[in-house]
Amino acid sequence: MSGTNKTTVLANPTLAEAASIIERAFAGRRTLIVAGNCTVQYVGRASSTLELGERLLIIKEDGALLVHRPAGYEPVNWQPSGCFFHVQLKQDRLEVHGVRQKPRESVKVTFDSVFMVSSLDLEDSGEFLLFASEEDMHKAILLKPSLLEEGFKPISYEKKVEPGFVDVYGVDKDGKLVVVEVKRKTAGKEAALQLARYIDAIKAKANRELRGVLAAPSLGKDVQRLLETLGLEFKALDPKKCAEVLKKAENAKLETFFTEELP
Amino acid sequence: MSGTNKTTVLANPTLAEAASIIERAFAGRRTLIVAGNCTVQYVGRASSTLELGERLLIIKEDGALLVHRPAGYEPVNWQPSGCFFHVQLKQDRLEVHGVRQKPRESVKVTFDSVFMVSSLDLEDSGEFLLFASEEDMHKAILLKPSLLEEGFKPISYEKKVEPGFVDVYGVDKDGKLVVVEVKRKTAGKEAALQLARYIDAIKAKANRELRGVLAAPSLGKDVQRLLETLGLEFKALDPKKCAEVLKKAENAKLETFFTEELP
Numbered sequence: 352m353s354g355t356n357k358t359t360v361l362a363n364p365t366l367a368e369a370a371s372i373i374e375r376a377f378a379g380r381r382t383l384i385v386a387g388n389c390t391v392q393y394v395g396r397a398s399s400t401l402e403l404g405e406r407l408l409i410i411k412e413d414g415a416l417l418v419h420r421p422a423g424y425e426p427v428n429w430q431p432s433g434c435f436f437h438v439q440l441k442q443d444r445l446e447v448h449g450v451r452q453k454p455r456e457s458v459k460v461t462f463d464s465v466f467m468v469s470s471l472d473l474e475d476s477g478e479f480l481l482f483a484s485e486e487d488m489h490k491a492i493l494l495k496p497s498l499l500e501e502g503f504k505p506i507s508y509e510k511k512v513e514p515g516f517v518d519v520y521g522v523d524k525d526g527k528l529v530v531v532e533v534k535r536k537t538a539g540k541e542a543a544l545q546l547a548r549y550i551d552a553i554k555a556k557a558n559r560e561l562r563g564v565l566a567a568p569s570l571g572k573d574v575q576r577l578l579e580t581l582g583l584e585f586k587a588l589d590p591k592k593c594a595e596v597l598k599k600a601e602n603a604k605l606e607t608f609f610t611e612e613l614p
Numbered sequence: 615m616s617g618t619n620k621t622t623v624l625a626n627p628t629l630a631e632a633a634s635i636i637e638r639a640f641a642g643r644r645t646l647i648v649a650g651n652c653t654v655q656y657v658g659r660a661s662s663t664l665e666l667g668e669r670l671l672i673i674k675e676d677g678a679l680l681v682h683r684p685a686g687y688e689p690v691n692w693q694p695s696g697c698f699f700h701v702q703l704k705q706d707r708l709e710v711h712g713v714r715q716k717p718r719e720s721v722k723v724t725f726d727s728v729f730m731v732s733s734l735d736l737e738d739s740g741e742f743l744l745f746a747s748e749e750d751m752h753k754a755i756l757l758k759p760s761l762l763e764e765g766f767k768p769i770s771y772e773k774k775v776e777p778g779f780v781d782v783y784g785v786d787k788d789g790k791l792v793v794v795e796v797k798r799k800t801a802g803k804e805a806a807l808q809l810a811r812y813i814d815a816i817k818a819k820a821n822r823e824l825r826g827v828l829a830a831p832s833l834g835k836d837v838q839r840l841l842e843t844l845g846l847e848f849k850a851l852d853p854k855k856c857a858e859v860l861k862k863a864e865n866a867k868l869e870t871f872f873t874e875e876l877p
């Protein structure tokens with residue numbers, strides 16, 4: 352075995368050696384990685400069986416479990432944090448059991464050989480920051496119009512309307528035209544006046560009722576009052592939320608697993 | 615370094631040693647695991663930054679990438695299969711770049727220290743089988759009524775109606791009562807006749823229009839004709855699909871990340 356207290360690694364261990372490292376990883380709430388030939392049984396609200404094959408088992412310090420095959424970004428089996436684990440050494444195999452109480456679920460990973468086992472004490476408090484540009488925010492609204500409001504249907508975006516380009520353009524659930532101006536930071540008076548200019552330009556051509564919506568994470572001082580005076584509306588739109596929509600849509604196009612809508 | 619051609623493992627490598635193993639893993643399309651202190655930058659339709667912390671980087675033979683923090687079942691960064699990778703050794707850090715062309719996306723993982731690096735040649739052709747019981751299928755319909763049809767609203771399930779229990783009971787989008795009989799295998803004539811008995815029993819009490827739906831993966835010989843004669847309907851319902859709904863709903867309750875609906 353090689354490594355320090357932070358890192359324990361063993362290549363091609365016997366099942367007994369692997370069991371010993373796994374047991375200590377569970378006791379020490381360490382991150383555990385086991386590569387080996389295994390089957391996986393899951394029983395919970397549904398149930399599943401994964402036939403024999405070579406995979407990675409990852410168990411985290413918080414009790415989350417992942418089984419990864421050698422291809423694809425999705426785990427084939429997984430459990431959220433809060434599982435309790437134990438390891439059992441049988442004559443010619445090693446069983447790792449994970450159990451969750453609420454709801455009652457269990458996963459059993461049975462190895463007949465282990466290629467690598469590693470136990471790590473990882474510290475991670477780094478922040479994850481997700482960003483979106485204004486254009487990202489336009490695209491996110493097109494992908495998920497309910498970000499703006501229920502029933503909104505976009506018609507086009509970055510549409511040329513003198514004196515410039517309208518960010519997003521669509522109709523609301525009552526069939527009214529909606530012109531949306533998007534800002535990725537706190538929107539000031541200039542954004543409100545810019546939107547008013549577009550509205551005026553479109554009103555001069557189209558003889559229809561028209562709504563102007565300023566979509567931004569927040570409004571600057573006195574901008575709400577200005578919007579009211581101009582007959583315009585404000586909609587809080589979080590760039591981080593937009594970034595998530597884009598990132599997910601990206602992956603949804605490629606993989607079907609996570610794209611189905613949940614109730 | 616320890617291991618065979620199947621398994622290469624090194625604990626606490628220098629950055630140069632790690633770079634060498636990583637490079638050979640990419641060239642050989644092997645599964646790579648790197649544990650270390652790193653930052654992650656993602657640029658694509660959105661962009662993100664992950665500050666310094668200790669994590670696992672997993673890159674699979676098909677070019678899928680995962681970055682896992684020590685807690686939670688979700689990756690903090692991920693890329694679907696099809697990325698191209700290269701590794702770059704700088705003076706005091708190691709950079710792993712992953713790039714995808716369509717759409718243009720890139721991930722950069724920058725390590726200042728590596729605790730463990732492992733490269734594996736994994737073979738996995740085992741089949742993954744997901745099962746649902748009839749009761750699971752009832753629950754799946756309650757969780758996601760659109761499995762049955764758009765606009766369906768369940769009222770109750772396993773409701774006692776002489777001569778037994780109705781599986782799922784609800785109203786359709788037009789307000790009509792719907793009685794659903796669920797079978798997890800090909801439904802035979804007995805299932806159709808059983809549903810007809812429930813319908814008759816309920817009709818005798820409730821003075822309302824009533825639909826009877828037999829939900830099953832498929833229908834046996836001549837059962838479609840029997841259903842028509844009895845004034846009943848068939849809806850194809852896949853037990854595997856039901857199992858996925860349950861499994862996802864389970865995790866959705868605990869974690870918010872994958873639960874948001876996509877457009």
